[in-house]
Amino acid sequence: MTALKQFVPLFDRILVSRVAAATTTKGGIMLPESSQKKINEAVVVSCGPGATDSDGDIIPVSVSVGDSVLLAEYGGTKLTFEDDEYLLIRDSEILGKFIKATSDS
Secondary structure, rough: OOHHHHHOOOOOEEEEEOOOOEOOOOOEEEEOOOOOOOOOOEEEEEOOOOEEOOOEEEEEOOOOOOOEEEOOOOOEHHHHHEEEEEEEEEEEHEEEEEEOOOOOO
């Protein structure tokens, strides 16, 4: 984890860790790797400060560390730190952010 703590994305880049795909069904049947789907959900691990506009002002990224986000199926740069795989993407490549539902009944 020390190498990851030393990595800081620049500009509007965001480092995410994909959520692991399900290895069993609800009924308990083990799924082979060939039938597991690629999950488009990820958790934000680290963020850059943001992009700069034409005036030199920083436009902050739209997510923060710990947020669950929805990614496009393809895109980003794959990185490996200490046997863990991460994806480096731009802020504009994030399709949405998952917000936990609150129980306000």
